Amino acid sequence: MDLIERYLAAIGRNLPAKQAGDITAELRDVLLSRVEDREATLGRPLTKDELSALLIEFGNPMVVAWRYRKVQQLIGPEVFPFWWAGLKIALAIVLGVYLVLVVLAALLGRTPAQFRHETPDLWYVAVYVFGMVTLVCAAIERFGKTAILTKWRPSRLPPAGVKPRSRFEAAFEGTASCVFILWWLGLFHFGDVLPLPGFITLALAPIWSVYRWPIVAYGVFDVVVNGMTIVRPGNVQLNSAVSIVRHAVGVGLLLGVLQAGHWVVIAGAALSPEALTEMQRNFDIGMRFGLWGGVAVMVCKAAGEAWRLHQARQPGRAFA
C-alpha cells in the first residue's frame, strides 16, 4: 500500500494546496475499493506488479491531477485562430526588420561578424515574439475576454471572389519601411559612410540628399497604406486604390533618382585613379540595374492592385 500512498502524494503535489487533501482522500478510497474488488476476484492479495499495473491504468499522476484544474488549455479553439494570425503578423514584422537590416548591412559593406554583433539573434527574437503572442492570447483566454477578439462586423468583409492583400505581406512591408525610414533619418546607424574591405570607402551620392525628404514622405505613406491593410483588410477598393498611388509615387521617385547617373561615391587612397573609375562604373551599373529593378517591381505591383481593384468593382462580385 506504500505504492498507493506514493501515487497519491504525487497527485497531491500537482493539485492546488487547498483541495489536495480532500481530492487525494477521495482517490484513496477509489483506489482501495478497486484493489479490494480485484483481490476478491483473484481470491488473493495483489502482487506489487499487479498493483503497479492498476495504478498505471488509473493514469499518470500529473494527468490525473490536471483534470481537476479549472484551466485545461492554454489557448482554446475560440482564441486559437487569432493566436495563429497574430503570430504570423508578428513574425512577418520580425522578418521585415531583419530583411531591411540585412540589405542595409550588405549595401554598406558590413561583415557577417559585425552584423551579428550589432543585431540580436533572429532565432532569439522569433522565440521571444512567439512567447509574447502566446502570453497575450493565453491571458485573454484565462480572463475570459475572448469577445475582444471575436467581435466582428459583416459589413467589413471583403467582396466575395476577390482575395484581399494579406496582413502578413502588409505587416512585412510596413515594418520594412519603418526600419528604412529610421535608418534614412539617421535615427540608428550602420554608418552613413562605411569602410569596404580594407582600402575603399563608399558614400551616398548628392542625389540622395535632394530626394531625402520626398523619400521620407514616401516611406511614411507606405507605412500608412500598409497599416490600413492590417487594420481593415476587407476594405479592398480603398486599399488597392491607395496602393496604386503608392506604387506610382514610388516609380516617380525612382525615375527621378535614376536621372542622376551616379548613386554612390567611391574613394580610396590606395587605389589608382583608373581602378577607382572602373570600380565607380561597376557600382553605378549595379545601382542602375537595381533601381530599374525597383521600378519594374513597383509597376508589376501597381498592375496587380489595379486588377484587384477592377475585380472588386465588378457588379455582383459581392454575391458571386
Next chain:
Amino acid sequence: MTHSMATDDDIFEALRLELRRGSLILAVLGQLRSEHYGYTLRKALGDIGVEIDEGALYPMLRRLESQGLLTSEWREEEKRNKRFYRLSDQGRAVLARLILEWRALNAAVTDILGGES
C-alpha cells in the same frame, strides 16, 4: 483516397467519445437523484451500460459541485471515509431543463435518422 493515417476505427472512436461527452453529464446528474459515492456511482452507471472513465468522473463531480449542481458530504461506510454526492435543488432544476433539451434533440435526431439501424 487517404487524407490521413487515421483508420475508420480511430475516427469512429473519436466521434463516439465526442457523442458521449455531453450525455455522460446528463447520466451522472440523473443517477445522482439518489445519493452515491464515486465508486458506486460508476458501478451503477456501468450496470446500465454507461461506462465512464474514473479519470473523467471524479473531476466532473467536483466541477458539478463547484457549479452548485451537486452537494457532497464525507461519511464513514464499510470502515472507510467516503464522499457522498447528491443532486442539489439547483441541480434538480437544471437537470429538468436538460432532460427537456435531451428529449427534443433525441426526437429530432431520431426523425432525421428514420429507420436506419
